[in-house]
């Protein structure tokens with residue numbers, strides 16, 4: 001944890017609800033405004049400036065954070081967004097998305113490992129994050145949560161499994177509103193260790209295009225995550 005004093009905060013040039021904290025040594029860090037002041041999620045630094053508490057967003061722990069650090073141009077999650085998040089794990093990235101969408105937004109966080117889900121659920125309860133609905137289910141079978149999830153503006157996937165693009169498109173077919181966005185995290189090594197990352201990225205992107213999405217933006221996540229990319233798509 002840094003002992004250098006935070007001196008200023010500025011909203012991100014493109015993304016509402018995402019901030020740059022400036023420190024007295026001239027360094028800057030990404031952050032979101034803490035929806036549940038006083039509560040940490042993954043040991044991140046809490047910063048108070050002007051009577052507001054921010055949580056530093058660690059790009060080594062969150063691929064969406066890494067993508068923003070790597071100059072992502074389009075980030076369709078903002079205040080009030082409804083998000084279907086597949087592969088919630090214990091809720092690290094979900095917590096920053098929860099800060100961004102605020103209490104007018106909602107996140108359906110799907111996780112299929114019962115052990116990890118328990119941790120996710122406990123974190124959400126301990127922090128009192130009222131805009132997150134944890135769902136224990138397998139994202140490969142979107143109909144498993146049809147009674148819980150309503151139309152969403154953004155479908156996000158980070159399950160680090162083969163056929164992620166297909167799983168995401170299958171969920172989008174059921175839950176994404178017309179004109180909605182997808183965010184696909186591609187972990188090349190998890191999908192096929194025998195192929196070069198670029199080949200895997202191309203295959204996953206081709207799947208997304210075949211399913212009717214336009215690619216809006218793609219960024220690689222080095223140095224925060226090796227052989228990872230994050231893709232934003234849209235379907236009208």
Ligand SMILES: C[S@@+](CC[C@H](N)C(=O)[O-])C[C@H]1O[C@@H](n2cnc3c(N)ncnc32)[C@H](O)[C@@H]1O
Pocket residue numbers: 061062063064086087088089090091092093094110111112113116137138139140158159160161
């Ligand atoms: C790389 S981690 C996600 C990290 C998380 N997105 C973050 O940034 O905080 C992948 C997670 O997806 C979960 N997962 C894998 N396959 C899944 C599936 N078919 N349905 C739901 N969750 C799945 C794993 O149990 C694991 O917790």
